[in-house]
Amino acid sequence: MTGLAVQEVPTLLDVRGLRKYFPITRGFFRRVVAQVRAVDDVSFAVREGETLGLVGESGCGKTTLSRAILRAIEPTAGQVLYRNRQGKVVDLAAMSGAELTPLRRDIQMIFQDPFGSLNPRMTLLDNVGEPLLVNGMRSRRERTERVAELLRLVGLRAEFMHRFPHAFSGGQRQRIGIARALATSPRLVVADEPVSALDVSVQAQVLNLLLELQLRLRLTFIFVAHDLSVVRHISDRVAVMYVGQIVELATTEAVFARPRHPYTVALMRAVPVPDPRVAATGAILKGEVPSPAAPPSGCYFHPRCQFAEDRCRREAPLLREVSPGHFARCHFADQLLLQAGE
Amino acid sequence: MLPTHTAAESEEQIEPLLSVRDLSVVFELDEGTVRAVEGVSFDVHPGQVVGIVGESGCGKSVTMKAILQLIETPGRISRGEILYRQNSTGPRAIDLARLRPRGALMRRLRGAEIALIPQEPMAAFSPVHTVGQQIIEAIMLHAGRHPDGRPISRHVARAMTIELFRDVGISIPEQRIDAYSWQLSGGLRQRAMIAMALSCRPRLLIADEPTTAIDVTTQAQILALLRELQNKYDTAIIFITHDLGVIAQMAQYVVVMYLGSVMEEGPVDDIFHAPRHPYTKALLRSIPSLYGETRTVLPVIAGALPHPFNRPPGCPFHPRCEEVISGRCMRAIPKLQPSGARQQVSCFLYHDPPEPA
Numbered sequence: 001m002t003g004l005a006v007q008e009v010p011t012l013l014d015v016r017g018l019r020k021y022f023p024i025t026r027g028f029f030r031r032v033v034a035q036v037r038a039v040d041d042v043s044f045a046v047r048e049g050e051t052l053g054l055v056g057e058s059g060c061g062k063t064t065l066s067r068a069i070l071r072a073i074e075p076t077a078g079q080v081l082y083r084n085r086q087g088k089v090v091d092l093a094a095m096s097g098a099e100l101t102p103l104r105r106d107i108q109m110i111f112q113d114p115f116g117s118l119n120p121r122m123t124l125l126d127n128v129g130e131p132l133l134v135n136g137m138r139s140r141r142e143r144t145e146r147v148a149e150l151l152r153l154v155g156l157r158a159e160f161m162h163r164f165p166h167a168f169s170g171g172q173r174q175r176i177g178i179a180r181a182l183a184t185s186p187r188l189v190v191a192d193e194p195v196s197a198l199d200v201s202v203q204a205q206v207l208n209l210l211l212e213l214q215l216r217l218r219l220t221f222i223f224v225a226h227d228l229s230v231v232r233h234i235s236d237r238v239a240v241m242y243v244g245q246i247v248e249l250a251t252t253e254a255v256f257a258r259p260r261h262p263y264t265v266a267l268m269r270a271v272p273v274p275d276p277r278v279a280a281t282g283a284i285l286k287g288e289v290p291s292p293a294a295p296p297s298g299c300y301f302h303p304r305c306q307f308a309e310d311r312c313r314r315e316a317p318l319l320r321e322v323s324p325g326h327f328a329r330c331h332f333a334d335q336l337l338l339q340a341g342e
Numbered sequence: 343m344l345p346t347h348t349a350a351e352s353e354e355q356i357e358p359l360l361s362v363r364d365l366s367v368v369f370e371l372d373e374g375t376v377r378a379v380e381g382v383s384f385d386v387h388p389g390q391v392v393g394i395v396g397e398s399g400c401g402k403s404v405t406m407k408a409i410l411q412l413i414e415t416p417g418r419i420s421r422g423e424i425l426y427r428q429n430s431t432g433p434r435a436i437d438l439a440r441l442r443p444r445g446a447l448m449r450r451l452r453g454a455e456i457a458l459i460p461q462e463p464m465a466a467f468s469p470v471h472t473v474g475q476q477i478i479e480a481i482m483l484h485a486g487r488h489p490d491g492r493p494i495s496r497h498v499a500r501a502m503t504i505e506l507f508r509d510v511g512i513s514i515p516e517q518r519i520d521a522y523s524w525q526l527s528g529g530l531r532q533r534a535m536i537a538m539a540l541s542c543r544p545r546l547l548i549a550d551e552p553t554t555a556i557d558v559t560t561q562a563q564i565l566a567l568l569r570e571l572q573n574k575y576d577t578a579i580i581f582i583t584h585d586l587g588v589i590a591q592m593a594q595y596v597v598v599m600y601l602g603s604v605m606e607e608g609p610v611d612d613i614f615h616a617p618r619h620p621y622t623k624a625l626l627r628s629i630p631s632l633y634g635e636t637r638t639v640l641p642v643i644a645g646a647l648p649h650p651f652n653r654p655p656g657c658p659f660h661p662r663c664e665e666v667i668s669g670r671c672m673r674a675i676p677k678l679q680p681s682g683a684r685q686q687v688s689c690f691l692y693h694d695p696p697e698p699a
Binding site (some may be wrong): 057060140169170171172199200201202203204205207209211212226228229230232233234235236252253256264268269270271272273274275276277278281284285286288289 | 367398499527528530557558559560561562563565566584585586587588589590591592610611614615624625626628629630631632634636637638639640641642643647651
């Protein structure tokens with residue numbers, strides 16, 4: 001992406017005010033007593049060919065968000081505007097199942113658990129070939145050819161297609177998962193923690209593969225992860241989530257060099273630096289992530305924020321543009337002088 | 343004399359609390375024998391934090407299970423010694439490897455002198471007893487004696503547990519003591535587990551990936567807590583992790599393992615700033631940093647971990663090694679030897695004098 005002026009690249013996906021609430025029910029009549037605001041008014045855009053990193057701690061809503069985009073779960077409110085292959089913008093959140101079907105092949109997912117996401121009773125040919133079958137490729141010969149091509153694409157041997165998933169290591173299985181996601185030639189790939197379950201040396205291999213495939217196939221990625229260094233490595237832009245909301249969104253460079261939200265800084269400082277000479281810096285964030293069923297008043301981060309003032313307790317901040325292309329959900333985003341460390 | 347001795351003595355004259363010597367653990371399965379741990383040696387001095395780092399299958403957890411005599415059949419310790427000094431000033435050392443796993447002595451040591459913080463506290467706590475009950479039980483079983491030898495009452499053990507909860511930063515401990523593990527958040531659960539591990543004032547604490555299942559901001563809290571408690575009680579810790587960042591921030595001495603063997607060991611600064619073994623170097627290069635170039639190709643370690651039944655002959659790392667010496671590394675297994683003032687490496691690049699091929 002670097003080198004191209006931002007305006008020249010068209011937006012592929014534009015998420016506006018997306019919400020996903022899960023009701024908490026009680027009693028025989030399943031009376032709704034509260035709502036878990038798993039995704040709470042999330043807006044962002046993804047440009048064609050870029051990687052948007054989505055980072056946050058467990059329970060921050062990053063997985064729910066990625067599933068709501070795919071309509072793997074039904075969003076409660078909001079729009080998911082997608083520009084299709086004909087250049088027409090459609091709202092995925094408002095479409096019926098039948099209308100959505102032809103678009104399903106455009107948006108695919110890579111899962112976290114390479115052991116749980118493949119069917120252990122199907123060979124690679126069937127595992128990887130299933131999306132092809134579903135999308136109307138009936139000829140087994142055609143499918144075999146395509147699967148062979150896909151396996152080679154992800155760095156596996158085509159002969160492997162007659163084996164079962166148990167014969168492969170974690171890294172190889174993740175490659176198989178990637179091959180399956182690419183089977184239908186998608187334009188947008190949502191990768192949910194694709195390297196979290198992998199060993200360090202294997203993680204590097206898979207990250208390299210994803211970068212290579214993106215360039216070769218002109219893919220757009222939404223890359224969900226909790227590991228900041230991995231997100232930083234692979235993303236063009238980064239969105240930081242906290243209790244269902246995006247608290248900061250900017251280019252990777254800007255987020256890491258000039259963070260605008262105190263939570264982003266706390267998250268960065270919490271990552272142990274693989275260098276004994278760099279001591280753990282700054283104050284450690286106190287307390288725990290609040291429950292999205294009963295978030296705090298005002299700014300959701302204020303009970304843990306060292307800069308919190310009265311206003312933060314009373315008034316919820318909006319996600320606003322602090323500098324061109326740099327969004328932060330903090331009342332004092334342009335006053336605080338935050339530094340990531342080092 | 344064993345090489346680990348020389349390194350330890352040049353640093354300090356204190357006898358190590360724990361000396362693992364040439365430890366091997368095998369699992370005899372129908373399909374073949376898995377050599378999970380192969381000739382591992384290292385020392386842990388009183389009050390020292392030793393980090394053991396390696397990828398899955400490197401034998402780091404099996405080594406810890408061997409120290410605690412918790413290896414389940416068909417696994418067994420096939421060779422080596424695990425010398426534990428009950429009293430650091432005395433010459434008496436017990437070889438844990440020779441103790442009966444269910445014997446009285448091993449049961450006395452386990453939990454009381456050598457405690458474990460497991461990776462998943464959710465699985466380690468019983469869900470049908472409160473966390474308080476479980477810790478009180480441990481105290482009454484092991485440490486439950488007044489100075490005059492009278493056993494302490496449940497009431498006193500409960501007060502001790504509340505005090506421990508306060509120590510590990512659990513707020514409102516009087517209430518939390520009666521909570522079940524599934525009622526606590528991940529961070530609190532791990533704190534309760536640390537309280538349990540420390541309840542009998544162990545001299546050696548084994549922390550097996552204690553923060554792997556926890557979020558980063560909570561992980562930072564737990565690591566800070568462990569550092570603080572380690573200073574306060576001067577407990578020796580063996581810290582097992584696959585996370586090089588955690589190792590760098592926690593350990594004083596680092597042991598790098600690959601396929602059941604020690605590749606390299608030394609003080610943390612040397613391991614990170616002057617790594618010698620090609621595996622250590624490759625591992626350090628392959629992690630994306632918070633400060634490096636983004637969206638570049640990361641250096642990788644070629645190939646994949648071999649299957650446990652297919653342990654390569656010679657140096658276990660040679661098929662993936664960039665600096666492999668052809669005709670040598672695949673023929674013989676390099677021994678862990680001192681290299682430089684403080685490190686030890688098992689690699690023919692540093693073997694001195696060169697062995698006849």
